[in-house]
Amino acid sequence: MQPYQEEYIANMKEIAGLTARKKAGNLTFEAFESEYLQSREQLELKIKRNMKLLRDQLFPALDHLLETTPEILKELQDFAGKLLHGQSTTDSGLFCLIHQALLNLARLTKDKNSIIRELYWLGIGRHNQCNKVMGLEFALIENYISAMRLCFMESAAYLKYYDEIEDLETRGYILRSRANISLGQFKNPSEKIRLVKQTLQILQDKDYQEKAPELPWDRYIYMTHQQMAASISYSKTAPMTPEDIADVMESVYLIYQRRLQEALLKNEMPPIRPAFNYYAIEYYCGLSNLQELLSKIEHLMDSADLFDFSTDNMYALISLPAFYCQFLQQYPERIPERKEYIASLYQRILDYMDAFPETSENDTLFFYLRQLAHTFVETENSISYGDFLRKIMMRFTPETYVHSYMVGNAAAVFSQIIISEEPNYFDDMAHIKTIQDLKEKQQIISDYAMKCGLYHDVGKLSFIDLYSQTARQWLEEEYELAQLHTIAGESFLDTRPSTHSYADAALGHHSWYDGSHGYPDTYKRLEHPNRQMVDIIGLMDWMENVTGIRRLYTGVEKTYDEAVEEAVALEGRRFSPLLTTRLRDREVAEQIRQALADGQREAYHQLYLEEKHSMKKEHS
């Protein structure tokens, strides 16, 4: 690799460390806070340096790919390889950008082998993006899935010319692309199963195998069976046909048997994931009923070890409960008898999270927890959904938590200023209108503002690497992707009773007051009785974004005074004039500045306490 590439990779690793949560250890709160603030400063320097490296070195190189040497191309491929490494995501945006450029070059030079290879890698990059948006409504993310699938499909289309393609590696790319066509969500599970089945037929075809015996056929086939087995999760969205179930069943049995034999040979416990698939397919075939399935899942979850941090055990402790809760969501009549069990289940998960060491498996842990957040079943016995989300934010994206807390605190202060001048300001909300006592009203509004702020960015949990781990400014495509955090946030909050009232703040905080710009389109300001609060959250969020750490990702950078001036200039368009009028008052602007600063300090303090609490749990 070239020196700038090495430096960029090194910076990325440092940035991952700088954005990670800080251990409290024996630190005082002041030292703990200082560590965070120093990290922020270093982060800023690193990101600026990375931007310079990309602007001065990478982008000119991509612009002149046609005149470049094979060595430089190879270095670019190696560099891209470091940007997306297995499970551990580092910089999939840059990965896609480089492979898109290499694909364009291959198309221009009509180099078939390179076209096939680059299509495959671009498909892999897109697959990584699809994983980020998993859990959102299909219509919202369909374009990401199509972009991935079309790359794999074009590459796989060369299967027809398999014999004419001499390069063995390229043949491998064609087959892998063929297998990957079925990755990601489908409108219809049968379509996915049909594609996996076709792939299996191709891979098991002796004719293909004999022409490239060096390829890892057994691995290809096994992984394709895994894909087929994973299709079982689609049964939740649409009913499967008996033929589909039979196809899935075959793969599930095959994988279960193989993993069981491997475990026996190593004298280990039978693996949990294939066991779950095995039980689930029995249920879908009618060989067991829901009660039996739930009992079997409970048994698998209970047999997991709280001190085993392997992937399989993590699956049993976190991912399996996500599936378990999904069944309960489908059949809510099964919940009352399990309230206590569910409460203990979540408690165990949180304890496990606290005790989890800082390792490379952190990404998987987060992935499973996010999966659990999507299927969370809220009962009066268990931790509230809001607290659960808050804990995940504090653990995996502390800077987002700090930002959210600052926004909440500033919104609470601002709403107090407003309500003292205009007691009926928030009376569009029916439950506020009925409150006669001003003090009570002030308290309720203040709490509500704080919570709206705290949860407004919870959708960022779906895009954690964009918001907390990106080592540079966003690319245009990433900016579009990041916008989905509003819809993701709403989908997290809207369906649970404890967080339902904050969903509008998550959805609408990036919309413009006059509706002319902003996102998402689905937020129609005038239809929401709590729009006055959403307006406040939107303004406070913007002020903190352009003055805080997030300015590094968007490139919009202002001092606090400039931000106030800009907000006033955007009066009536981006921001409510009822708010900007007050912001004109220097005293009010100063109070907001102080509220943001106080919020930041309080948020770090809470992180500190949480870390201390985790430490205790870890030791016990």
Add this chain to the structure above:
Amino acid sequence: MESNKQKVSNGYLVTEQDSTGQTRILYADNGACMITGFDLDTLLAADPTQVINHLPAVQVTLDSNHVLWVLNTESHTDSEANHIPEPDNTELLRQNAVLEAALLEAEETNKAKSRFLSNMSHDIRTPMNAIVGMASIGLSHIDEKSRVQDCLNKIRTASSHLMSLVNDVLDMSRIDSDRMTLSEEEFSLADLIHDISVIVRPQAAQKNQNLQIDIGMIHEECLLGDPLRLRQILVNIIGNAVKYTQAGGEIQVRFAQKSAPDFKSEQLVSPSAQHSETADKVWLDFQCEDNGMGMSPEFLQRIFVPFERVQNAATSKIEGTGLGMSIVKNLVDRMQGEIIVKSEEGVGSCFSVELPFTIAPQNQKPLALPHGASILIADSRTAQAEQMAAYLQDGGLIPIHMESGMKAVTWLTEAQYENHMPCALLLGQDLTDMPVLDLAAHIRQLAGREFPILLVSEEDWTQLEYRATKAGVNAFVPCPLFKSKLLTTLSELTYSGHNSDDTYTNRNRDLGGYRLLLVEDIELNQEIVVELLSVTGIQVEVADNGADAVNKFLNSPEGYYDLIFMDIQMPVMNGYEATKQIRKLNRADAANVWIVAMTANAFVEDIRLAREAGMNEHISKPVDPDCLQEILYRQLT
């Protein structure tokens, strides 16, 4: 006079007593005029007691308010026979019956008009209430821009509804007074149907209705006739179907043509007679079927009577004047066509219209298409794909159809590998596996910048334009699909490179370098138009009347003004005269500068006069911002 009186035996008068007890003459025949010696107007204005009291007359009470007076001429003119003769009872009874019928008819008309006035006052009051209410809300939230914007949008909607009410009434009045004239101009049936589709689709979409517009056999797309009135007929019928069909309902619209001989043979007319008369004619066959609330047999009898509305329309708060169908019937009759309505209450209605049109003279150049080349259609809607394929085959192309994006990309990859790329990709409305624009974006990469990608869609292009062009779509063909549109667009793309110079792609260009002269005498109107134009960046200069406009044009350098918007009715000099004078000026730009008439008098005559004066086109007031911008971008970019 005398001799006339001699010839008249009887005269008849009907008097009417109103609620205050005042009596007036409601009706008088010629006989009454002759006997009394007054003309009709004087007689109707006269005090009945003064007229009748000194005349021998027989009084017949018709009802509590109306009395028939039979005046006898003999007694008045012949002093010798100073008695009231025995009336001829048979004749009297016959005339009495005629009068009674006339009275009943007059009363029915009166009742219908009263009903209409009552409906109208309700219908006018409803949008007026919205306008007044929204204006008040807007004023009370003047600081909240989005709230005010919302109010203004609602005011605009209510105003345009009000405008359509007024237009209906004006049309009906024009029909009643026989002032309705039809124009005879060339128009494209394809454009007209697309325009209609753009108007009615959003209305149907709002009610979540399935509105399907099918195009059958079309022999001639370029016709001569009155497109404005044809559009009025079609929009009225489809609009009614949307109005009177429940949310989620089905509306099926079909267009087809019968060539005149086909049609006439069905009518069993002799072949020799038909040929000379119908060789240049074609019949447009239109049908609109819905599964809405339908009509009772009783209402069906009166559907074309002015001011009549379905009974439960009022209760279900469906807006309307009850004039639409009457206007439609009149227009169809004037176009020498036929309209048939079938309906069953609770089941639905079916309107069938047949209209004759003259075929416009053919002056199109033959299309340059890559005959024998393959073309890929990607569309999951089988019927639409089949139609596209049939049209392409007619154009000498070989269509290949794929229903999914995955299959399309596989086929194109293979075609590229084997060096037999199709001449273009036609993207339909839907694919089985992905959004069409996602496929377009990938194909643009796969096939390169030069490969033509056409989007065939029933969606409004203005809504799609940004995303589609970003995805790499070169051109748009609107649905309902017409062969000429499809093949012309394809021909432009495949033979003359990618034509980016179409109106769809030129919007949003800054017109800062252009200058427009607005000729308008009313200050408020000046303000509105200047405001509407401000978004385009065009420089606007204002003239207060025609004479001022001529002076401004005369004193400007050649080519100074790129466009003139000219009001018609103005003091000092009207728009027609001003245009004539500008056109007469001896300078190069006088003949070419594009002059657009702006007038509220959107009659055929006004349009003709505007053209005769030298104006290039015509827009009606109140000015539609989109229409204004469309002219600007079309003429200037």
